Amino acid sequence: MTRWIESQRNILDYTLSSLLRRKGKNASLLFVYTLVVFILASAMFFLQGMKREAALLLRETPEIVVQGMLQGRYDPIPDTHLEKIRSIRGVLSAETRLWGYYYDPVAGANYTLLVPRDRTITGDAIVIGNGLSRVRQVFPGDILSFRGRDGTNRPFVVEGTFPAESELVSADLILVSAEGFRSLFGLPPSRATDIVVTVRNPREVRTVARKIAEMLPEARPILRDEIARTYDSVFDWRGGIVLVLLSMSLLAFAILAWDKASGLSAEERREIGILKAIGWETSDVIAAKVYEGWFVSFFAFTLGLLIAYWHVFFTSAALFAPALKGWSVLYPDFRITPFVDPYQVAVLFFLTVVPYTAATVVPSWRAAIVDPDAVMRT
Amino acid sequence: MIRLLDVRKGFNLGKPNAFVAVSGITLTLEANRVTVLKGPSGSGKTTLLSLVGCMARPTSGRITLTGRFPGFNGSAGEPDLREIEVTSLPERFLTKVRQRTFGFVFQQFNLIGGLTVLENIMLPAIPLGERHDVTRERALALLDLFGLGGRADARVEWLSGGEAQRSAIARALINDPPVVIADEPTAHLDSKLSLEFMDIIALLKDRGKTAIIASHDPLVSEAGMVDRVVAMRDGLIDGEPA
Ligand SMILES: Nc1ncnc2c1ncn2[C@@H]1O[C@H](COP(=O)(O)OP(=O)(O)O)[C@@H](O)[C@H]1O
Numbered sequence A: 001m002t003r004w005i006e007s008q009r010n011i012l013d014y015t016l017s018s019l020l021r022r023k024g025k026n027a028s029l030l031f032v033y034t035l036v037v038f039i040l041a042s043a044m045f046f047l048q049g050m051k052r053e054a055a056l057l058l059r060e061t062p063e064i065v066v067q068g069m070l071q072g073r074y075d076p077i078p079d080t081h082l083e084k085i086r087s088i089r090g091v092l093s094a095e096t097r098l099w100g101y102y103y104d105p106v107a108g109a110n111y112t113l114l115v116p117r118d119r120t121i122t123g124d125a126i127v128i129g130n131g132l133s134r135v136r137q138v139f140p141g142d143i144l145s146f147r148g149r150d151g152t153n154r155p156f157v158v159e160g161t162f163p164a165e166s167e168l169v170s171a172d173l174i175l176v177s178a179e180g181f182r183s184l185f186g187l188p189p190s191r192a193t194d195i196v197v198t199v200r201n202p203r204e205v206r207t208v209a210r211k212i213a214e215m216l217p218e219a220r221p222i223l224r225d226e227i228a229r230t231y232d233s234v235f236d237w238r239g240g241i242v243l244v245l246l247s248m249s250l251l252a253f254a255i256l257a258w259d260k261a262s263g264l265s266a267e268e269r270r271e272i273g274i275l276k277a278i279g280w281e282t283s284d285v286i287a288a289k290v291y292e293g294w295f296v297s298f299f300a301f302t303l304g305l306l307i308a309y310w311h312v313f314f315t316s317a318a319l320f321a322p323a324l325k326g327w328s329v330l331y332p333d334f335r336i337t338p339f340v341d342p343y344q345v346a347v348l349f350f351l352t353v354v355p356y357t358a359a360t361v362v363p364s365w366r367a368a369i370v371d372p373d374a375v376m377r378t
Numbered sequence B: 001m002i003r004l005l006d007v008r009k010g011f012n013l014g015k016p017n018a019f020v021a022v023s024g025i026t027l028t029l030e031a032n033r034v035t036v037l038k039g040p041s042g043s044g045k046t047t048l049l050s051l052v053g054c055m056a057r058p059t060s061g062r063i064t065l066t067g068r069f070p071g072f073n074g075s076a077g078e079p080d081l082r083e084i085e086v087t088s089l090p091e092r093f094l095t096k097v098r099q100r101t102f103g104f105v106f107q108q109f110n111l112i113g114g115l116t117v118l119e120n121i122m123l124p125a126i127p128l129g130e131r132h133d134v135t136r137e138r139a140l141a142l143l144d145l146f147g148l149g150g151r152a153d154a155r156v157e158w159l160s161g162g163e164a165q166r167s168a169i170a171r172a173l174i175n176d177p178p179v180v181i182a183d184e185p186t187a188h189l190d191s192k193l194s195l196e197f198m199d200i201i202a203l204l205k206d207r208g209k210t211a212i213i214a215s216h217d218p219l220v221s222e223a224g225m226v227d228r229v230v231a232m233r234d235g236l237i238d239g240e241p242a
């Protein structure tokens, strides 16, 4: 047994020196392999990360949002609706919300202005998101002016920045007071952006929504489920692009593996013949080739995975961002919370390392079953 | 001692290009002797060497080896002297016997490019599962013996013809086999290097080795340390009836 281990160690040593010997060939192989793993793993990490961000976002989303409607389009909702909704059976609570978008020509970005319900902000104070703070270079104590609906500039005092578990939520967020919000957007006191409704029994969400729609014909209830479905379809669409990317990479990989499988160089064949002649068994030769395949595989796999991790979570998938995100200009700097799904890593492993190792073994096996005396006859 | 009994070897039997390269040879090769197989090209020398060296199996006939074969008597320590019939051994055991019994020197030397002299010499020991440093010690000792001490870390491409040849012999000896088999070892050597090769054979004989050399080079068959010349023709020992 120890002899066997020792012989495998020796074969492994030999494999490593063989790899170094064919530096050029193996380096290019390693490069392509690493690149394929990198692309696949990046796509995987990215999609997974985005899905998680979206899930975080949805967790914050209320079960039912009621919007006002005018001419079939969105309109601020009158707060008189609040009482009517509260009177519906099964409704736990109904609250108005104040939030909106503000386009800032200086940064060329859209901000989300929100009057928080769980935090009191008074007068002209605001709390801003990290992304905004970075782009506009404004920090607590500074003044930020927005052009109001009436055309005048309205100064706000930055009270703090917004730390959040998910930057996707907070990057462009500005928390304002109700007065500040209303005066900036010119929203009358009797109106709100929308109404959020919580329901006592989750199974009654649809019933409650139907009752709201019946009672308030000029309002539109939106369910969280519907939002989730919209997100899913967006991700499915993006996932489609990634799938194309994925299949292209896999194709490239298959070609690489096939190239490897379809033949050893004459020099490698000769080497295998010599090894057989000087007393190596077929299984020793195959072991050497398997180790070689494993080594290249593991190295490329690990390297590709690490670079992909860095790419997605530290550079915010810089290479994919233009194609896949295309959101607010603030986002290119936003970071996806690092998250790795072991199941997906395993899938990637079985899609690359296993076929590659198999591809290296087959031709080696074919070369290794030559008769040991073949060398004497050439 | 190696015994061959009515050994035949045919290729592509049953096909139109069937060919019998060795057609019934009975021969006993004594231990610690230098035997030269001589004969024209195509007479079956290489084929016979591959049969003797357990690289190929005969089509018919028996080959037996007498020696100490580790792993065959089941007990640890120095194995007993015993006779085994290699023709009936399974592949794996055949390789084991070959690893321990024979060292091969090929016509083209067949050193592996890109590796150093030392690495090439250690190659046959790799599957044996011996500790690397133990093998290395032996390899260095062999290099010293053949005046290659300073060339251990040289790549084999940089070797002169004589150095390459001595490296090939050193590689054949790394597992300390009792028998050295050489096929046309002087084919690519000038007279001076050919004589040098035969001197090394004499040295090995002094150390108790058996040598079996196939060659049609008179420099080899007429060398002083050669004990026996077996002439071959058309797959038979010359002069013996088919
Ligand atoms: N693998 C093989 N397949 C078919 N014929 C072979 C094979 N090996 C050797 N031969 C034939 O056997 C004959 C003897 O060859 P060989 O043993 O190499 O002779 P020598 O070494 O004396 O020149 C040659 O005619 C050769 O063509």
Ligand SMILES: [Mg+2]
Pocket: B045, B046, B047, B183, B184
């Ligand atoms: Mg020959």
